[in-house]
Amino acid sequence: MKTVDEQHDFIVVGAGSAGCVVASRLCENPSHRVLLLEAGTRDWNPWIHIPVGYFKTMHNPATDWCYMTEPVPGLGGRQLQWPRGKVLGGSSSLNGLLYVRGQAEDYDRWAELGNDGWGYDAILPYFRKSEDQERGEDRFHGTGGPQKVSDLRLRRPIAERFIQAAVESGIPLNNDCNGATQEGVGYFQQSAYKGFRWSTAKGFLRPALKRPNLKLVTKAHVCRINFRDRQAVSIEYRHGDRMHTARASAEIVLCAGAINSPQLLQCSGLGNPVLLESVGVPVVHELPGIGRNLQDHLQIRLVFKTRDRTLNDELNHVLKRTMVGIQYLLTRTGPLTLAASQVAVFTRSSPEVSRPDIQFHMQPLSAGRPGENTHRFSAFTSSVCQLRPWSRGEINIRSKDPLIYPEIQPNYLSDPRDCEVAINGIKVARRISSAPSLRDSITDEFVPGGQYQSDAELLQAAREHSQTIYHPVGTCKMGNDPLSVVDSELKVHGIGGLRVADASIMPEIVSGNTNAPTIMIGEKAADMILSG
Ligand SMILES: Cc1cc2nc3c(=O)[nH]c(=O)nc-3n(C[C@H](O)[C@H](O)[C@H](O)COP(=O)(O)OP(=O)(O)OC[C@H]3O[C@@H](n4cnc5c(N)ncnc54)[C@H](O)[C@@H]3O)c2cc1C
Numbered sequence: 242m243k244t245v246d247e248q249h250d251f252i253v254v255g256a257g258s259a260g261c262v263v264a265s266r267l268c269e270n271p272s273h274r275v276l277l278l279e280a281g282t283r284d285w286n287p288w289i290h291i292p293v294g295y296f297k298t299m300h301n302p303a304t305d306w307c308y309m310t311e312p313v314p315g316l317g318g319r320q321l322q323w324p325r326g327k328v329l330g331g332s333s334s335l336n337g338l339l340y341v342r343g344q345a346e347d348y349d350r351w352a353e354l355g356n357d358g359w360g361y362d363a364i365l366p367y368f369r370k371s372e373d374q375e376r377g378e379d380r381f382h383g384t385g386g387p388q389k390v391s392d393l394r395l396r397r398p399i400a401e402r403f404i405q406a407a408v409e410s411g412i413p414l415n416n417d418c419n420g421a422t423q424e425g426v427g428y429f430q431q432s433a434y435k436g437f438r439w440s441t442a443k444g445f446l447r448p449a450l451k452r453p454n455l456k457l458v459t460k461a462h463v464c465r466i467n468f469r470d471r472q473a474v475s476i477e478y479r480h481g482d483r484m485h486t487a488r489a490s491a492e493i494v495l496c497a498g499a500i501n502s503p504q505l506l507q508c509s510g511l512g513n514p515v516l517l518e519s520v521g522v523p524v525v526h527e528l529p530g531i532g533r534n535l536q537d538h539l540q541i542r543l544v545f546k547t548r549d550r551t552l553n554d555e556l557n558h559v560l561k562r563t564m565v566g567i568q569y570l571l572t573r574t575g576p577l578t579l580a581a582s583q584v585a586v587f588t589r590s591s592p593e594v595s596r597p598d599i600q601f602h603m604q605p606l607s608a609g610r611p612g613e614n615t616h617r618f619s620a621f622t623s624s625v626c627q628l629r630p631w632s633r634g635e636i637n638i639r640s641k642d643p644l645i646y647p648e649i650q651p652n653y654l655s656d657p658r659d660c661e662v663a664i665n666g667i668k669v670a671r672r673i674s675s676a677p678s679l680r681d682s683i684t685d686e687f688v689p690g691g692q693y694q695s696d697a698e699l700l701q702a703a704r705e706h707s708q709t710i711y712h713p714v715g716t717c718k719m720g721n722d723p724l725s726v727v728d729s730e731l732k733v734h735g736i737g738g739l740r741v742a743d744a745s746i747m748p749e750i751v752s753g754n755t756n757a758p759t760i761m762i763g764e765k766a767a768d769m770i771l772s773g
Pocket residue numbers: 254255256257258259260278279280281295299324325326327328329330331332333335336337338339340341461462463464496497498499501502505581710711712713743744745754755756757759
């Protein structure tokens with residue numbers, strides 16, 4: 242295997258939600274030579290661009306890393322599939338398209354933890370900068386940015402009923418969960434444009450690739466970062482049967498995501514010395530927080546059989562399915578434009594809570610598991626997740642070989658406070674389903690089922706019926722305590738020339754879906770690098 246040397250100013254590792262943003266912004270200055278390396282392929286698979294295509298691209302090794310967790314004790318030893326995009330656009334190319342920013346208090350809390358410049362007022366301009374909001378500009382939203390944000394192109398009566406039922410159970414209507422307040426019920430917005438997915442590869446990277454100072458290499462697996470006197474100087478990557486060394490005269494920016502960024506750092510000699518020595522990696526610098534602080538949103542799915550027609554009826558019928566395809570081809574509307582959910586509810590699991598701590602994703606369809614065929618009866622899904630879980634997991638390498646997948650232990654439901662919210666979340670779901678607008682339509686609670694009644698039984702239901710909603714974050718957390726990995730400028734503590742800019746830097750998970758916040762992190766990282 243030959244080694245080829247190359248020289249750049251900036252090297253960005255990973256062309257995902259954050260990496261496409263960082264690379265595209267850095268090369269806006271024509272004097273910067275930027276190299277962007279992506280382990281996955283080009284985004285040529287047509288299912289990437291059709292919104293509902295995540296059913297085809299998830300769990301597909303051509304586009305997904307196909308990670309799997311360790312057995313999770315809090316889930317009765319179940320192992321969960323953890324899809325992550327391995328393609329241009331990263332997880333923004335196979336996610337559920339939902340555009341949600343979280344709560345202002347999440348970012349104020351990051352600042353309170355010692356991260357200057359990350360309070361809500363400081364980060365809002367980056368959300369606005371990236372955005373091209375279909376509804377127009379206002380205090381919270383921007384237009385003209387690379388990230389298209391639009392309203393859903395599919396409405397179904399059962400979703401309307403769900404919204405009415407939520408209102409009847411005391412939850413206010415809210416047309417914009419990314420506006421003045423998140424609390425309430427309303428339709429999601431999505432990262433899509435005219436019926437097509439709008440990944441960061443499409444919005445940010447594609448226009449930037451016209452610039453001669455940006456070089457993109459796909460199918461390039463970065464295996465190691467090399468250091469000289471605790472200064473990151475180069476990276477090694479595998480491309481085909483060749484190993485390459487690329488040197489960065491300015492900085493290396495790690496945007497490989499919440500699983501691969503800590504893995505790459507550990508394989509390169511940063512992390513907990515006990516772990517590194519156990520797998521034979523020479524220690525470059527002790528940073529015990531790398532891989533720790535893993536957080537994710539765990540959703541408990543309730544499925545209700547209904548008298549109303551749902552998408553199950555359309556998708557299980559050959560003729561209707563054909564019509565769905567024709568509708569999409571002719572109008573770019575209908576079920577093929579389906580984001581991962583239609584209706585969002587942000588509310589409180591109990592009156593004592595000061596701000597929404599649970600989120601619902603309501604879908605006008607149901608399936609045994611996400612990605613499987615829909616049930617052969619009319620039903621909808623009402624999933625509830627805790628927004629700010631206390632349980633913390635870990636990601637640790639099992640080998641010094643960067644191609645061997647790390648061990649992922651999310652430790653869901655290991656904190657009793659999370660168990661309490663899980664129980665209360667199911668109760669809120671049942672309260673909504675028994676409100677006047679829904680109760681006459683619902684014929685049965687199919688999952689978990691009426692046999693689960695006591696608190697102990699509801700917790701058992703959560704352990705048996707929950708799934709990730711694919712939001713792992715926090716494994717290279719920003720801060721200045723002993724377990725933090727990067728400072729508030731995203732520079733790796735104790736190391737020069739190296740930043741991390743992706744979902745892994747979140748000190749605490751945001752109260753909502755994580756793609757838009759990761760794009761914001763990419764925007765702010767690029768701005769800090771360019772002005773630094
Ligand atoms: C199935 C699914 C559904 C989701 N649904 C939603 C949703 O509806 N709304 C929402 O807001 N969020 C959603 N998310 C979460 C959101 O997409 C992620 O939080 C976000 O994309 C994370 O961005 P990132 O930049 O940190 O990582 P990623 O976007 O995953 O990017 C990391 C990139 O680095 C590359 N890479 C990794 N290691 C290497 C290496 N060694 N060498 C070279 N390249 C490497 C990867 O291939 C990838 O392209 C979903 C995620 C998934 C997987």
